[in-house]
Amino acid sequence: MSEPNDPLRSLFREAADRGQTQAGLPPFAQIAERGRRSQRRRRAVVTLAACLVLGAGGAAAVTLLPGDPAPVPPANTPSRPAPSPMDTAPPPSSTPTNPPTHNASTSPPPR
Numbered sequence: 001m002s003e004p005n006d007p008l009r010s011l012f013r014e015a016a017d018r019g020q021t022q023a024g025l026p027p028f029a030q031i032a033e034r035g036r037r038s039q040r041r042r043r044a045v046v047t048l049a050a051c052l053v054l055g056a057g058g059a060a061a062v063t064l065l066p067g068d069p070a071p072v073p074p075a076n077t078p079s080r081p082a083p084s085p086m087d088t089a090p091p092p093s094s095t096p097t098n099p100p101t102h103n104a105s106t107s108p109p110p111r
Contacts, residue, residue: 026033
């Protein structure tokens with residue numbers, strides 16, 4: 001049990017009384033400005049974090065995804081090869097056709 005004349009206790013009571021009389025709330029405008037400032041900081045931090053996450057995800061995707069995919073083989077092999085464009089041309093004739101030659105002895109009929 002403490003004594004009523006304790007000097008330390010009386011000093012603490014005096015400090016508490018003085019603090020209560022001097023304590024007061026700041027003006028409303030100042031409190032509102034602090035709230036707006038903290039809200040702006042919070043938005044900036046969230047925006048920065050979102051940009052970092054998106055950037056890191058994009059960098060990871062570019063790094064981890066393969067460049068060119070390997071060619072995919074057909075599901076089944078064809079039974080015979082497809083005809084080439086040269087196979088569809090008509091076969092050459094067996095008798096060669098020579099273009100007519102003009103002889104000096106052969107002249108067109110006179111008029």
